[in-house]
Amino acid sequence: MKENMRTHKIIVTITFLYLFIPLLATFLYSLSTTWNKTILPEGLTLKWFVDLYNDPRFIDALWRTIQLTGGTMIVSILIMVPAIFAITVYAPKYEKWLQTIVLFPYAMPGVVAAVGLLSIYSKSGIPMVIVLAGSYFVLILPFMYQGVRNSLRTVNAKTLVEAAELLGASRSTAFWKVIVPNITPGIMVSSLLSFSVLFGEFVLANILVGGSFETIQIYLYRRLRESGHLSSAIVVSYFLLLLVLSWIMVRFSRRGTLKLKKKEPIV
Amino acid sequence: MSFLTINNLSLAFGEVNVLKELSLSIEEGELVTLLGPSGCGKSTLLRSIAGLVDPDNGSIVIDDKEVISMNPKDREVGMVFQSYALFPNLTVEDNIAFGLRMKKLNKTEIEKKVKSMIDLVGLNGKERSYPRELSGGQQQRAALARALVVEPKVLLLDEPLSALDAQIRARLQNQIRDIQQKLGITMVFVTHDQEEAMAISDRIFLMNNGEIAQSGSPVEIYTRPNSEFVARFMGHYNVLHADELQQIVGFDAGFQGSLFGIRPEAFTETNIHGDGIEVTGEVQKVSLLGNVVRYQLKTGTQHFSAEHLHRSQEYTKSGDVKTLYLSKEDVIPLT
Amino acid sequence: MKKKTNGFLWLTATPFFVLIIGFLFLPFIAMIISSFKKNGEAGFSLFNYTEVFTNKFYLQAIGNSVLISFTASLIGILVAVFVAYSFTKFSPKVQERLLLLANMTSNFAGVPLAFAYIVLLGTSGLFTILFNELSIGFLQGFNLYSWFGLVIIYIYFQIPLAIMLLYPIYLGIEKRWKEAATLLGASPLQFWLKIGIPFILPGIAGTFSILFANAMGAYATAYALVGSNFNLLPIRIGALISGDIFAQPELGSALAVFLGVSMIIALLINEWLMRLVRRDLA
Numbered sequence: 022m023k024e025n026m027r028t029h030k031i032i033v034t035i036t037f038l039y040l041f042i043p044l045l046a047t048f049l050y051s052l053s054t055t056w057n058k059t060i061l062p063e064g065l066t067l068k069w070f071v072d073l074y075n076d077p078r079f080i081d082a083l084w085r086t087i088q089l090t091g092g093t094m095i096v097s098i099l100i101m102v103p104a105i106f107a108i109t110v111y112a113p114k115y116e117k118w119l120q121t122i123v124l125f126p127y128a129m130p131g132v133v134a135a136v137g138l139l140s141i142y143s144k145s146g147i148p149m150v151i152v153l154a155g156s157y158f159v160l161i162l163p164f165m166y167q168g169v170r171n172s173l174r175t176v177n178a179k180t181l182v183e184a185a186e187l188l189g190a191s192r193s194t195a196f197w198k199v200i201v202p203n204i205t206p207g208i209m210v211s212s213l214l215s216f217s218v219l220f221g222e223f224v225l226a227n228i229l230v231g232g233s234f235e236t237i238q239i240y241l242y243r244r245l246r247e248s249g250h251l252s253s254a255i256v257v258s259y260f261l262l263l264l265v266l267s268w269i270m271v272r273f274s275r276r277g278t279l280k281l282k283k284k285e286p287i288v
Numbered sequence: 289m290s291f292l293t294i295n296n297l298s299l300a301f302g303e304v305n306v307l308k309e310l311s312l313s314i315e316e317g318e319l320v321t322l323l324g325p326s327g328c329g330k331s332t333l334l335r336s337i338a339g340l341v342d343p344d345n346g347s348i349v350i351d352d353k354e355v356i357s358m359n360p361k362d363r364e365v366g367m368v369f370q371s372y373a374l375f376p377n378l379t380v381e382d383n384i385a386f387g388l389r390m391k392k393l394n395k396t397e398i399e400k401k402v403k404s405m406i407d408l409v410g411l412n413g414k415e416r417s418y419p420r421e422l423s424g425g426q427q428q429r430a431a432l433a434r435a436l437v438v439e440p441k442v443l444l445l446d447e448p449l450s451a452l453d454a455q456i457r458a459r460l461q462n463q464i465r466d467i468q469q470k471l472g473i474t475m476v477f478v479t480h481d482q483e484e485a486m487a488i489s490d491r492i493f494l495m496n497n498g499e500i501a502q503s504g505s506p507v508e509i510y511t512r513p514n515s516e517f518v519a520r521f522m523g524h525y526n527v528l529h530a531d532e533l534q535q536i537v538g539f540d541a542g543f544q545g546s547l548f549g550i551r552p553e554a555f556t557e558t559n560i561h562g563d564g565i566e567v568t569g570e571v572q573k574v575s576l577l578g579n580v581v582r583y584q585l586k587t588g589t590q591h592f593s594a595e596h597l598h599r600s601q602e603y604t605k606s607g608d609v610k611t612l613y614l615s616k617e618d619v620i621p622l623t
Numbered sequence: 624m625k626k627k628t629n630g631f632l633w634l635t636a637t638p639f640f641v642l643i644i645g646f647l648f649l650p651f652i653a654m655i656i657s658s659f660k661k662n663g664e665a666g667f668s669l670f671n672y673t674e675v676f677t678n679k680f681y682l683q684a685i686g687n688s689v690l691i692s693f694t695a696s697l698i699g700i701l702v703a704v705f706v707a708y709s710f711t712k713f714s715p716k717v718q719e720r721l722l723l724l725a726n727m728t729s730n731f732a733g734v735p736l737a738f739a740y741i742v743l744l745g746t747s748g749l750f751t752i753l754f755n756e757l758s759i760g761f762l763q764g765f766n767l768y769s770w771f772g773l774v775i776i777y778i779y780f781q782i783p784l785a786i787m788l789l790y791p792i793y794l795g796i797e798k799r800w801k802e803a804a805t806l807l808g809a810s811p812l813q814f815w816l817k818i819g820i821p822f823i824l825p826g827i828a829g830t831f832s833i834l835f836a837n838a839m840g841a842y843a844t845a846y847a848l849v850g851s852n853f854n855l856l857p858i859r860i861g862a863l864i865s866g867d868i869f870a871q872p873e874l875g876s877a878l879a880v881f882l883g884v885s886m887i888i889a890l891l892i893n894e895w896l897m898r899l900v901r902r903d904l905a
């Protein structure tokens with residue numbers, strides 16, 4: 022059957038041109054000396070990147086973000102993976118519940134979640150950074166759940182555990198020695214996905230902690246009005262990081278078993 | 289004059305020659321099967337007839353009309369797919385009526401034809417069901433009705449039964465054959481199952497590597513294979529080199545050729561025509577395959593197999609020595 | 624046997640559910656309770672909801688959000704319907720790469736996206752200068768910080784998301800259906816009208832409801848672009864709960880409950896429609 026491939030190529034090219042123009046413009050802006058009267062930048066420079074990486078405020082914000090997201094990720098993986106495993110394998114009749122619970126974060130945009138969290142924890146004395154980390158746990162739950170469950174399914178976790186137990190392994194040995202090594206690639210993919218979601222999170226951070234714990238996104242927001250060039254250097258750095266993360270994810274999902282997931286964006 | 293003629297049809301996908309200068313002709317009202325292992329080109333040939341793939345060279349003539357450059361819809365062929373390919377958003381009735389509506393027939397005529405098709409394939413009561421509500425066999429009958437109702441000159445069936453389980457498959461084979469006889473329609477049936485091919489066809493075209501390996505009636509193909517490939521594909525033939533054959537039948541049998549095929553059931557327990565060659569072998573293994581018993585035998589260093597109908601009062605065990613008889617004409621020279 | 628199972632299960636499931644209850648359910652319940660309380664009073668009242676649905680200011684915020692979300696989602700899905708279909712025409716390897724690119728750009732949202740658009744279309748943005756140089760009349764007066772500007776930027780993040788959601792639905796259309804229809808005399812247009820479109824329609828509608836919900840809840844992009852100056856529902860909620868002087872958390876809760884409920888409805892509609900698609904495939 023003769024399909025008109027040229028039309029499809031044109032459609033796809035235009036789409037990606039449209040999607041990449043804002044990125045390219047930002048990239049060019051981050052490399053230009055001045056660019057506010059002319060169509061093309063007046064000169065090229067790496068000054069903004071040098072400035073950015075010498076700004077202690079930026080380094081602090083970056084460090085805070087890494088601590089916050091990294092810490093949340095580690096705790097989340099340690100708590101979620103065994104729990105999801107135990108429920109799918111040993112209490113499958115509660116899996117339906119879990120699937121419903123996991124949909125809730127989708128129905129709660131950041132700003133709604135923030136309202137609830139503030140109303141319960143704002144006067145509780147718990148540091149708001151901890152509350153933020155807790156809300157991040159909930160935020161990444163859908164991604165982690167999908168990833169872990171798909172991995173468990175592809176490695177046939179139930180049969181593996183039964184085999185291990187018949188050979189004399191205890192439940193926790195079976196989990197750590199048999200299941201974990203097999204689902205690690207899948208967990209890596211959903212962890213990286215979650216990591217990039219948290220790295221770009223602004224709403225909850227801004228409302229819950231705001232200036233008192235300046236993350237990268239908040240730093241960017243505050244810099245927007247001061248220096249456009251510096252801001253674009255941040256955006257470019259951020260996108261390069263996303264690029265590296267996506268690349269690693271693809272590498273892992275090739276080796277592992279996960280396919281590209283549909284995901285909610287961070288808006 | 290044949291009804292469907294294919295001449296020197298060639299098709300290559302990149303480096304791979306899927307069809308190699310293939311020619312065949314089919315008579316009106318015949319049911320032929322394209323039989324062969326997967327990848328032999330049988331489905332591609334069928335899809336070329338339908339116009340769903342474009343061959344590089346050659347001609348296809350249906351009812352005196354060259355169709356090679358025609359669009360699929362102008363060729364007046366129908367097709368039944370292995371995956372049924374029923375339209376999921378339409379009921380059985382609407383699926384069957386689809387082709388008639390495309391032809392812009394009037395409503396009463398459509399209703400009449402759809403009704404008689406539903407009767408023919410036996411889907412009464414399922415008119416308003418959606419494909420997802422039908423069993424595999426019912427879906428395939430609906431697909432058959434959908435293809436037949438537009439009265440195509442040739443009906444192409446691409447492994448229509450291979451997704452079904454054995455019992456339903458046997459029933460549908462009979463039903464397809466009955467409908468074909470009743471309507472007198474020309475059918476080309478693709479399958480990889482030699483039993484299915486023998487059960488339903490007037491003629492079989494056995495394909496291998498994009499070529500016709502042998503064609504003929506089921507009996508011809510089964511009893512007179514012309515090559516090792518055909519012999520091995522059609523049954524559990526013993527394929528023996530001249531020296532191996534000599535070990536079994538003795539030195540002075542006087543066969544011409546270098547490779548031979550012998551059907552396992554050609555070894556008989558009694559010397560029926562009196563001219564059988566006596567063959568003695570030690571039984572290595574006995575397997576009961578339902579109504580047939582298969583013996584693995586050994587003469588000298590040569591292994592071969594024989595099959596007989598099962599008779600419950602007789603028990604041959606491993607280690608027994610068995611004497612069998614073989615007619616000369618059952619030793620078939622192969623290329 | 625049973626006892627052992629429970630041990631492992633309890634040990635692993637307890638912290639998991641404690642966190643979910645603490646950071647998902649309790650806040651949700653607290654928000655609902657707070658929405659029924661009048662500022663500074665003890666009893667329950669419908670005051671906040673009456674306020675939300677009678678005060679022109681809040682009605683306008685809801686109206687703006689609905690209008691912008693609806694327009695951006697509609698345009699986004701119209702574009703994606705064609706683009707996702709074009710995706711399916713490439714070789715599997717290329718398709719995988721295209722999806723990866725779409726996935727990557729869908730990450731480009733929120734504050735960075737707002738910034739990129741300021742660079743492009745802001746007061747001294749690249750395109751703004753270009754339009755002025757070329758004197759393209761109607762574009763000269765373009766204002767990114769307006770209703771129209773917000774729609775433009777919302778469309779940007781809707782398109783890749785819509786592509787990724789629609790693409791698998793197109794994959795559900797079997798090549799054999801098309802072949803069968805062709806052999807039965809249908810033209811490509813007839814195939815799409817009678818089979819293709821009816822089949823994917825629930826999927827498109829479902830995707831639309833996700834896009835709509837996504838835009839309704841979008842906060843960061845608009846906030847970074849126009850701050851509290853533009854009257855949108857999420858921005859109003861943010862201002863009501865975090866503004867130091869004007870904070871009215873109870874009223875914010877009522878608005879948030881309203882937003883949450885509309886999101887849940889949108890997602891339920893999507894669930895229901897997608898079930899129709901899957902049922903057809905079963």
